[in-house]
Amino acid sequence: MLRILLVTDTAKPIGELREILLQQGYDVLTDVASSTALLGSVERQRPDVVIIDTESPSRDTLEQLSVMNALAPRPVVMFTHDSDQQLIRAAVGAGVTTYVVDGLDADKLSPIIEVAMVRFAEDDKLRQRLAKVEQQLADRKLIDRAKGLLMDKRGMTEAAAFEMLRTQAMKQGVTLAEMARQIIAMADLLG
């Protein structure tokens, strides 16, 4: 489970992200409100992701950890070639910077950034996307569970399980999530 640390040392209510991240199954560590506390938390608790206001005075503490220690959270590269560049730009625009442990899957990161971004965006359109993001997260969980079932019961590799999900969904003309839901229901039925 991803461990997330929220830095709450500015007027921006980053701490309010806690509930929504918890609901989505993330492990949210105790908030910190100073660069000194941030340093201690990163060293003792090793969060995978740190979410911090772009205006936080504690940001430079994270920069130093990133340069000196490969295991420390690294800044998301905001201005280079990155598939999520638009997303990250928007997140920065909304006042949120995300620092992640090096090598963390971009897939796993984008929903977290998106949640943070939507929470703080002034833009109403972005707010409306929150529901969609939550849906996508729920879908992802369903798909992961269905894949797990296929791997378990049919002895498939992860890639093969995903391929089967995809082919079946296409055949029946339903979404991946819907297909996953059917497989889970079936498995529940058959025990």
Next chain:
Amino acid sequence: MSSLFSNAPAFAAPEKPRLRVGFVPLTDCAPLVVAHTRQLGQRYGLELELVRQSSWAAVRDKLISGELDAAHTLYGLVYGVELGIGGPQADMAVLMTLNQNGQAITVSNPLASLLKSGRSLRQIVDTASKPLMFAQTFPTGTHAMWLYSWLAREGIDPMREIRSVVIAPPEMTDAMASGLLDGFCAGEPWNAKAEAEGVGRTLLATSEIWPDHPEKVLACRRDFAALYPNTAKALIATMLDACQWLDNPDHRRDCAQTLAQPEYVGCPVSLITPRFLGDYGALAQPPGIRFFGDGTVNYPKVADGAWFVQQYQRWGLLNRSEVDPETVALQVNQTALYAEVATCKGISAPL
């Protein structure tokens, strides 16, 4: 009023007359504050909006994204971004040096007593139960480099024998009081504050490590300087006027009052004024902060820029051996732009 402007040299109108300029709350942001409060940009057709920044990371990001046109920046930050060390890469420009000196290394009371008892830092490090912890302000910044240079001079490998962390400068005093820090290197007034609150002693001014070292620069993106050369020149001219104004001690006293305000540094004027005027109390008076000195402070020397690249190579922050420090500095430091302005203003620029 016209007589006041009669000696204004002919500068082409800036392409971009309104600029957003970032600064970090430190005594050495004085030239920007002076330029803003005294509207020194007016005679060059510039209007400056000063935007206070709470971290160097934010200064970097906003320069790159264009949210800031220019900023009061750690010399080393510009080179860290140019080389993409620990963060995004962007082609950067140093328009001029804004000040020399004016930073210090503070040690905790326990470390100060050990040093006073005659033990060397090397001996203290050897017998410490855990690595000493020193704070500075940004991984590729000037304070990190002054700290590492000083430690190396004391025979200590800053990469292996101590721990180097970054703490937000206004928190340094509390972090030291809590016992977390054995020392820190930062700008003023934060060293003066630690001493005034009795949690640490200023061990040395950074000008004792490198007399008249370059410190903060006026930085922007390289494409900004290329796209808006007249704007860049007008900004350099404005800052030169501000720096020159600050060479008068009475002006500095006056400026300290402004700096103390919450929208600038937000620190009691009693902590700002003495060191701003070069008074280091118990320390044998080290070279104090300089802003102009007939322009000797401000020329963006290629050798200064190259020095930072060499330091990154020295400390393993930059492992690409093909990088030639001088080549990098020739691209970053806008010596030609600066020289044009200096010549126009009758300031000697070492060419």
